Structure formats: C-alpha cells, structure tokens
Amino acid sequence: MAENRERPPFQIGQQKVSRRGLLGAAAGLSAGALLASCSVLQRKEETPKLGATAEEIIKQRQLTPEDVTAALMTYVPSGKYDEFLMFSSTGHGGQVLVHGLPSMRLLKVIAVFSPEPWQGYGYGGYTNEVLEGGYFKGKPILWGDTHHPALSETNGEYDGEFLFINDKANGRIAVIDLRDFETKQIVKNPLLVNEHGGCFVTPNTEYVLEADQYSVPLGGVYAPITEYKEKYRGVLTFWKFDRQKGRIVPEESFAIETPPYWHDLADAGKGPSHGWAFWNSINTELAIPGLQEGRPAMEIATTQRDMDYLHVVNWKKAEELIAAGKYETINGFKVIRMDVAAKEGVLFLIPEPKSPHGVDVTPGGDYIVVAGKLDPHVTVYSFAKIQQAIQAGNWDTDEYGIPVLPFEQCVEAQVELGLGPLHTQFDDQGYAYTSLFLDSAVAKWSLGKPYREDGWKLVEKLPVQYNIGHLAAAEGDTAKPAGRFLVAHNKWSVDRYASLGPLLPQNAQLISIAPNQPMRVLYDSPIGIGEPHYAQIIKRERIKAWEIYPEVGWNPHTQSVDPNAVLKVGDERIERRGKTVEIWAVLLRSQIRPDLIEVEQGDEVIWHLTNIERAKDATHGFALGGYNINLSLEPGETQTIRFVADIPGTFPFYCTEFCSALHLEMMGYFLVKPT
Amino acid sequence: MAENRERPPFQIGQQKVSRRGLLGAAAGLSAGALLASCSVLQRKEETPKLGATAEEIIKQRQLTPEDVTAALMTYVPSGKYDEFLMFSSTGHGGQVLVHGLPSMRLLKVIAVFSPEPWQGYGYGGYTNEVLEGGYFKGKPILWGDTHHPALSETNGEYDGEFLFINDKANGRIAVIDLRDFETKQIVKNPLLVNEHGGCFVTPNTEYVLEADQYSVPLGGVYAPITEYKEKYRGVLTFWKFDRQKGRIVPEESFAIETPPYWHDLADAGKGPSHGWAFWNSINTELAIPGLQEGRPAMEIATTQRDMDYLHVVNWKKAEELIAAGKYETINGFKVIRMDVAAKEGVLFLIPEPKSPHGVDVTPGGDYIVVAGKLDPHVTVYSFAKIQQAIQAGNWDTDEYGIPVLPFEQCVEAQVELGLGPLHTQFDDQGYAYTSLFLDSAVAKWSLGKPYREDGWKLVEKLPVQYNIGHLAAAEGDTAKPAGRFLVAHNKWSVDRYASLGPLLPQNAQLISIAPNQPMRVLYDSPIGIGEPHYAQIIKRERIKAWEIYPEVGWNPHTQSVDPNAVLKVGDERIERRGKTVEIWAVLLRSQIRPDLIEVEQGDEVIWHLTNIERAKDATHGFALGGYNINLSLEPGETQTIRFVADIPGTFPFYCTEFCSALHLEMMGYFLVKPT
Ligand SMILES: [Cu+2]
Numbered sequence A, B: 001m002a003e004n005r006e007r008p009p010f011q012i013g014q015q016k017v018s019r020r021g022l023l024g025a026a027a028g029l030s031a032g033a034l035l036a037s038c039s040v041l042q043r044k045e046e047t048p049k050l051g052a053t054a055e056e057i058i059k060q061r062q063l064t065p066e067d068v069t070a071a072l073m074t075y076v077p078s079g080k081y082d083e084f085l086m087f088s089s090t091g092h093g094g095q096v097l098v099h100g101l102p103s104m105r106l107l108k109v110i111a112v113f114s115p116e117p118w119q120g121y122g123y124g125g126y127t128n129e130v131l132e133g134g135y136f137k138g139k140p141i142l143w144g145d146t147h148h149p150a151l152s153e154t155n156g157e158y159d160g161e162f163l164f165i166n167d168k169a170n171g172r173i174a175v176i177d178l179r180d181f182e183t184k185q186i187v188k189n190p191l192l193v194n195e196h197g198g199c200f201v202t203p204n205t206e207y208v209l210e211a212d213q214y215s216v217p218l219g220g221v222y223a224p225i226t227e228y229k230e231k232y233r234g235v236l237t238f239w240k241f242d243r244q245k246g247r248i249v250p251e252e253s254f255a256i257e258t259p260p261y262w263h264d265l266a267d268a269g270k271g272p273s274h275g276w277a278f279w280n281s282i283n284t285e286l287a288i289p290g291l292q293e294g295r296p297a298m299e300i301a302t303t304q305r306d307m308d309y310l311h312v313v314n315w316k317k318a319e320e321l322i323a324a325g326k327y328e329t330i331n332g333f334k335v336i337r338m339d340v341a342a343k344e345g346v347l348f349l350i351p352e353p354k355s356p357h358g359v360d361v362t363p364g365g366d367y368i369v370v371a372g373k374l375d376p377h378v379t380v381y382s383f384a385k386i387q388q389a390i391q392a393g394n395w396d397t398d399e400y401g402i403p404v405l406p407f408e409q410c411v412e413a414q415v416e417l418g419l420g421p422l423h424t425q426f427d428d429q430g431y432a433y434t435s436l437f438l439d440s441a442v443a444k445w446s447l448g449k450p451y452r453e454d455g456w457k458l459v460e461k462l463p464v465q466y467n468i469g470h471l472a473a474a475e476g477d478t479a480k481p482a483g484r485f486l487v488a489h490n491k492w493s494v495d496r497y498a499s500l501g502p503l504l505p506q507n508a509q510l511i512s513i514a515p516n517q518p519m520r521v522l523y524d525s526p527i528g529i530g531e532p533h534y535a536q537i538i539k540r541e542r543i544k545a546w547e548i549y550p551e552v553g554w555n556p557h558t559q560s561v562d563p564n565a566v567l568k569v570g571d572e573r574i575e576r577r578g579k580t581v582e583i584w585a586v587l588l589r590s591q592i593r594p595d596l597i598e599v600e601q602g603d604e605v606i607w608h609l610t611n612i613e614r615a616k617d618a619t620h621g622f623a624l625g626g627y628n629i630n631l632s633l634e635p636g637e638t639q640t641i642r643f644v645a646d647i648p649g650t651f652p653f654y655c656t657e658f659c660s661a662l663h664l665e666m667m668g669y670f671l672v673k674p675t
C-alpha cells in the first residue's frame, strides 16, 4: 500500500524540479525515473488507537454479519478490476452507463443522444455529425429516452464488439463501437415517432430489432385521432447491421406493418427458434385519448381486454419477401404490408395475459416467457408448440386479418409468481428470475425440462427496495448465462439515501444469485444521473477496447487515419484563402501549436487538431471560450471543427485536461478582429 | 433482509390485481396494505456451500487484511446513509457531482452549464432561461469547464444552503439552491472571457470571488497580442450574493482591475483576516504566445521568473471605494481601476515562489499557505506580518505601480514537501495536507502555533494513483475542519480500471486521515463522467433539502406558487386565442390531463404542467417526441413550455418516469394539422 509500484509515464524523477525536466516530459520523455523521494516517508510509529482492526470497525459501525459478508463480496481493492461490466440505459438521460460488478462503481458514461462536453460530444468535431444523423425532420433533437441496450452477439453470446440503444421518445437507434466506447451513428426510424421494442439483436447481430410503442400513421404524418383504427399503424423494424463498417445500413433494413397495437418488448429467437422474433403488445383495445371529449382515461381504456397479443415473426421468411420485391417503400424504407405478412406466414399473433411487459427467450431458444403485468403469472410458450400450431393451420384472425394462434396449443406452463411480473432473466443453473413491480420483489423460479427436473415452479422471492422494473443477470439473456449476480433496477429509492432534493435517484441493487444459497441484496447503488431501464451484464474479459488510437492521426468517425492529421511537431500550419482560414494544429504536453490565430470577423475557420501523444491516458481537451466548442482528443486522435468567427474579440483557447504540471500553460489566443 | 419493512406509497396490497386497485393507487390511494404474498417465500433449506462466511469470501477473493478493513470502513448497508457528502466539479463536463462518503457512491449529478434531460434541464421550461443567462454576447454556450465548487458559509462554516461553481472556459458563475439541488442562475462576467480563481466565498457569503486566468482586454474586446502589456488586464471580481433572493446581484457586485497576470486560485480571509481576500498568480512574465512568429512556447516563457505574485485584497476597503463612487462602469459593471486600488490600499502584491497553484487560508484565518508547483516547498504567510508590512510602508511597486510587500517580512515558514505541491487542506488535529502532483502523493505536515507545538514540518507522505490535482478533506477549507476523511482527486487512472477505450476515468481516492494512524487509501472511485477539479466535503446533516416542493403548483424558478398552476384534477383546460393555444395540464399517476391536443401548424403553444402528487419520489417526466422537449416535474412542481408547432404530424407525449404499473398508459397525442 505504501509502495508506488506503477507510475504513469509523464512523472518526473528528479529530486529538484528543473524546467528542462518538465519540458522534457512534455515532449514525451519520462523513462528514467522512479522517485527516490517516496522513501522519505515519515510514518508515525504510534500504534493505531481507533478502529484499526476489523473487529473494532464492525463494532463502531454497527455492521451485522450480513453487512460484513456483503462488504467483503463487493469491495474491489485499489488496482484490482471488477469481474463484470454492466451497460445500462439512462432513460430520459439519453446516455449509457457502464458500471463494474461487484463493486457497482460507475466506470463511464457514454454520450449517445444528449451532448456531453467532457467527451467533446456535440461541441464541435465529428460528433456533431453523429447527432445530426438523428435530427427529426430537420429539427435538432438533443436528448433521448434510452431504454434497452443490446450488446452485439455471435452465436447468441455477447461478443463485446458493439452496443446498440434506442430512443423511445423520438424513434431512434444508436450504434456504439466498443473499441473506443464512442457513439458512431444515430439512425432515425422514418416510419414511427415513439418506440419501445428496441434494441434487441438476432443471435449473430444480423439485425437490430425496433418497434413502435404509441402508434402513429406510417411516417408520423397527421391523421385525426378518430381515424386511429384505419390510419394509425404499428411497425416492427429490422435494422441491418454491417459489422465491418460498424454501421446500421438503412437501405438493407426493412419493417413489417402491423395493426396499431402498442408494441412493448422484444426478443430474438435462437437455437431452434433462430430466424424468429417475438414482440408483445398492449392496447389491443385500440383505445384513444380524449378526456376532454368524454373518453375514459387511457389507463382504463387500454386494460379492458383479458388478453393482448404476442407477435411472432418469421424474419428469415421476411428476408425472402424483401428479396422477392414484395414490399413497398415508404419514406425511403422498405415495408412489408401487414396483409402480405399475414398471407406469407411472416406474422402471427398469440393471446397473452393482459398488458404484458416482458418477453424473454430461454437460453436454449426453446421457450418464450411472457409476463403480464396485470396477471400474477408468467406464461411460458413452447416454440415447438407454436410451430405445430402454425402447421396445423386452424387459426382465427384478428380484425385486421392477422392469424391468431390458439393460446392453449402454444402454452407450455404458467407459473404464479406474484403481483406485477415484468421481465425475466436466466442463470446457469436452470433458474429464471422475474421482476415483480407491485410486490417489489424478485421471484426465482425453476425452468422445466430440459433445464431442470423440478419443473416449472416458484422457488423463492426476495424483497427489493423499491418497485423493480427491469432486472439484469450476468449474461442472463444470452445462450449461456453466467449466473452469480443479478441487478434489480428499482424505479424508486424513497428513503434509501440522504435527501438531496425532490428528484431522487433510482436504486440499482446488486443481488447474489450464487447457487445453493438464498438470494440476497449485497449492495445499494444510487443512480443519480438518469432512469436506467434495462441493462446487460457482460464478463469483463469479453471487452477488447483500444487503450490508445491505433495510429497517430486517427479519425474515430472513419476509424482510419485522417488526411488532415498533423503527424509531428513542426508540420502545424495556418493557411488563409480569401475568407477561409484553415489551421492544422498539433497537441502535446504542454502545447497547442500554433498557439496564436488571428482572423477577421466573418471568416470561416476550419481547424484540424491532432493529439500526437502515444501514452495511455494522455488525453488533451480543446476548448475555445465564447464559441461553444470543446473537444476531447484521446492519444492519436484527429478531429476537425468548422465555424464562422462571427463574434469579434479576444478568445483564449486551452487544453481542458490536467495533462501535466504545466497544463495551465497549454493555451493560445484566438483573435477576431472586428470588421 | 428478507423483510420488506418499508414500502413506497403506491404499492398495491391486494393478492389479486384489480384494475380498480391500480387506478386507485394512481389517484393517490395506497394506504391499506402490506403484502401478504411476501410471506410466500420458499427459501431453499440447503445449507450454503460457497463463500457464505467471511473467512471463505476473504480466501476466495484473496483479500489482504488491509482490504478487509478498508471494505468494512467504506461499506454502507442498504438503507443506511453516508456520513458526508462531497460536491465536486466535473471540469469540462460542466456539471456538479454529489458523492456520499465513505461509500464513494455517486448520489446525484446536478446539471449546471450543460443541458441534462433527465433533470429536464435545458429541454423546455424555466431552465432554458437559466441557461440563457449564461449566453455569451448573445451566442448559446451550452457547456462549461467547472473547477471550484463553493458551499455557502456562515461564520466560515458550511451552512448547507447554496452552492456556487465557476466556468473557466467562458467566465461564468452558477448558483445552485440546495433546497432542491437545482441551478437557479448563471451570470456571465462581462469583463473577462477565461477565468480560474472562482468560486470562493467570504465567511458569510457576502461575496463570491472570481478572477480571470488568461487575461484579455477588459470586456473581452479585440486588441493585438503585441499590445498585451498595455491593453490586456486582470480582473478580481466580487459577486454580491443575496441570500434571501438566492441570487447573485450583478448591480451590487464589483471588480478590481489588475495587471495582466494570470490569476489562479483564491481564498477569502476569515477570523483576523476577515475582510481580505487572496489570489495567487502566474505569468507575471507577461509572456504572449506566437510560436509561428518565433516566440518561445508559453510553458517556457511563463516560467522564467523565480517569483510570481500573491495578490492581497482589502475588500472591505474596496466596498468603501464603491460606496464613495471611486469606480468606473465598464460593460455595466463597477470596476475599481488598478491605480485607485493601489493608491487606496485595496491591492498589494507579495512575491511567491514560482508558478504557484494553490492558496489556502488556515482554519483560524491567521496564515495563508501557498504552494509553488515548481518549488518543492509550501510557503506560509502570516496575516499579522502582512499587516505589519503594510503599516511599515517600505514597499516597492511592480511595473504597474502596485505595491509589492517584501517577501521576508511576510513569510512565517517554508516547509519542503516534495515535487509539485499544489493545494492544501486542513484537519481538526492541527495538520495540513498538500497534494504533490509530480510525486503523486499526499503530504501531511504539522502547522505551527497556535495549532500544534511540533512546529511547521513534514510528517508523512502517502503515494496515490496517479497525479493528484486538488484534494478535499472533510470541511477541510472551513473554520472548523472535520477531519477523518480526505479525497485525492487524481487526474490519471492509467491501469486502475478495466479498459473502456482511450478516454479513461479520473481516479478519486478516499483516504483515511484518522488521528494517530498512518494515512491510507481506502477506496478507488472512478469518475467516468468528467474531470473533477476541486471538491468540498460537508457533513450530511448540514443539508436540509426539501423532500417534495412545499406546495402544489410550485415554480422552482421563483420559489413560489405559479399563477398558472393547476391545483386539482378537473381544472385542466385548453384555450385557443387566434394563433395561440394555451394548455393548463395536470399530471398524476397515471394520467396527463388533457391527453389530446390538436393545433394547427404554426400555432404558438404555451403549455403549463403541474405535478399534483404529494408523495415523495412521485416525479413525473413530460416528453414530447420530435420537439426536443423533456421536463422533470417533481412532486408539486409547475413548469411552462412555449414553442411554435412548426412540424406537422402525430406526436405522442408521455411521462418519462416509471411512476406506476400503468406508467406506459400515462400518455397523450399532440396533433399538428398541416396548413
Ligand atoms: Cu493537455
């Protein structure tokens, strides 16, 4: 503990500070030198008198035996790594959080739909273009309501390469590259406005699934609410993902039109059900708002029926229809109309108990678990039975002509768990875990064969604090769950934390699901930065992130060397062409070169900036006061900003990272001469 | 652990779900009912086999005895509260973080300079006006570089009422009200562009201190860099704070002009030095950039001199000058010119060893500690000696005519600590703690009399990982430090955490400074959401935040009931006046009333929204897809949004909080008919 074993590269080893030493470090020197001065420690030799032993601390802090074991199970010593990483949404925060497990420490916030200046996201540079990709009919939309992160998969297991996340409020999907943990793309779904049933990926990330929640006319155009039944529509979207490019390809994507039921969650089939996808739905009543017009409240009108519809989609078949040209193009997007989907065996419905909120495919791909939040059971559908029912062909249709398979023929089991069952995850022991919103509890229940001999039944319920929405088990929605840990994403925290005003954090609780032990809450983790909905938990070692960019001059948008990169000191320059001033700049400890730029008011400025550092963690920021510009340039990175120098004056620019002892001197002046 | 002791108010007690029960809950009912079903637990009775005892866990996880005690010292059990709260800046993240100590959990992010949609900050509503207060010459500036949070003080102690924070990049100060933890005001300093020496408060929060860093001509106007010495100026600002209004009052604030030295940090005098303030400075060389013109790099040019200048300001005297009209008004702001400040005994300089970075007044107000980052000592100035030197009157002046007091006459002690000393904090035992940037260590040293008998000397150094900038001890910059804990704000983390791409978190390390024990690192806390600079740590019980807003219809901007609040269901309404549609809406579980709004393209929409809930944690969001609008309405809150319905179409709006089992049904449609 008293040893300073590892030292970052820019530390200085001399006993006396010399300016030369500091400047040498600035230029990348460093090697020499571990500090002698560390041995100058003058530890007091008095024996500790207060709380220095475990027993004393336990007594002073009044820790229970359960507190002690929980502390020991979750503490991660300095320099040791967490075993798992949890990627969660932040709801209307619009971002993604990365926590370490078991410590539950927040390791990173990834900016996605909302600008975030620490990452330089949306404050100049290529990230502005990423955000512009998500504009809505030309209007800047600079937030999102993220719900369901989806890690890319290979053979139904997380491969640690990409992360997708949806924006419920504006109908968008974002792509995050897990080499640098940056958002690379936002696509706006041109058919819908509001969505919920995304992101979920097919087992090899062929497609990213997204569906509408609150139906609108296709394309979001205007239609009177009284024409809801005739003109409003649901949309099940299959976004094609190109792993080489690291981008969703809208031209190779397609959607399936449905009746205007509100789609909720989705899951992709795998194993025997590979090639299929499942969405549940609510408001199959086709209720519309209109309190002022005398209509009942939506919460009443949408919960009249005892059954809603599980949507069962054969996407392999849909691909064939697209290849055969059996689609229409609406707002530039390929759409299989619902009569075609029904006729061609692409879309089936199955009744599901009322107002379901979760649909989850078992690890083997053989069952689909639906939780009806107004029904105390989980309902387990057998994929084999669904296939038999389809083959049998004795179905009715809904009022739009979509086949409705008989409930009894498709169901394998129903398990009574408690009040408000929502979402289900799995472990490596053949158990399932379902969140119970109204009970504020997690239900553990056993899967029937081939998973376990004990059959489909409730095993145990663990109270959580409070009102759990989604839950996430370690790799618990993949083909090979990891077990051991589960996180309850509780929507309210109420009295769990010190009062910090009327807006309370949510409460993510780490739960042990170790085999042959009762479940137990190990740790309370406040989320005071958004409203996490779903999360996925991945083994840390599956992530193979870059420590620095592969080459100097790297453009993270193209993931290649930028033609405007400046690769070494001395190549920086300024060019003036009429009313355009173009600057090629280089950043290193502790200089931004060139450090003096003078332009005239009204000039267009194009400023290329390259961080030529190769040391891990040697990030430089670039802030230009008064111009709403801030970049984060990680080692090797190149970015370009463009703006019009419309405000005259004297504007300092500087590095926003505390990157060396002389970081305050890493600055320059941008002078705009009035015209 | 298995008992569900406390339940939030909207949980349902019935064994069977009834729609009536849910809707009753929606309307605020709830009382009845603790769940019988919780006793249905079916715990497996097998004895635990894996790591269920403390000894087993310690062995499996290979925890050292130090790890064990650190785990026990930092773990906060579910439902128990942290003892301290740490308010830290996020650097170019532009926000404020609130962590709990000793758990180091992130409890809340407070949006300040950057929009943040979870808090509804900058996405419609009154917070847009707060952000507009910080616009720069009419240009939206939607981020900041926060450095130094300052809690309001009474008699030199934190009073838990307000928090101030600066924006280095754009020269701004924000005011946060700790009743609701929301930013209420952003003021732009009209004299400067870039600043660093803020926020620091006087002992009764009479003033919030702010000073420029990179000098510009007063008001930030254009002047050639070659006229730096003649036309560029420093600015020491005293922002008047009105505690009743909870606002800074620019008209009652003033500034003191200085030579164009770069001001760094500040501290206010207290006790015997009450009425005085201190700023240190760098670049007293008056160096200017110009690499392309053949000038040396700023990191070299600004570090030529062996001494820079501590600025000593008599602000009580400055108040008298203002009252006497001895000021000029520049950009609407009162400025005491430097010749007047020099002549009237308001401004003095004292040499300080080279390129200092921290200035900190001791708890008793009797000494001023300066750390010269290129000098291995801390230099301790005696306030009494400074007063004697002023009285003696035998000073020289700098080249601008400002008195320079003799170094030797003002210094009490110099203590050699190590390489790169920066900032100093204090404990309750008479010790000081100084961060050593280049050593990557914390130095503990004893204060001389009246604090300790052992005299001014180094006691101990603790290595930290890596490159500590600021540090914060519990109430460690107040008149009564609390001791026990200190947090090292390390700028680099290098190898401390799992690799999540080239942008690494910073590393805040919790350090025990318990009396009569060696210092030790207890906990590593990654900060993956910004670059914290300074922090202040306050006893939790000093914060008296509201749990809900005081009355239904509360406007958090005016902190009073809003005239457009709707106080009960049934009073909601829509009014149309020509091209204006005004809506008075009410939110409750699970309805937004009215739920159907139809306007014509081009209409101006004024939408008042009131959350009439009175239950703690019953926050509702309000999102309007496609219009970049999201509010967070805490219990009792009223907000108003205004926009032009310029895009035709069908737009769902909904509550973005998971506020009840039927939260998905808390929605409506906003229809914009094309014209
Ligand atoms: Cu830098």
Ligand SMILES: [Cu+2]
Pocket: B589, B619, B620, B621, B655, B656, B657, B658, B659, B660, B663, B666
């Ligand atoms: Cu709500």
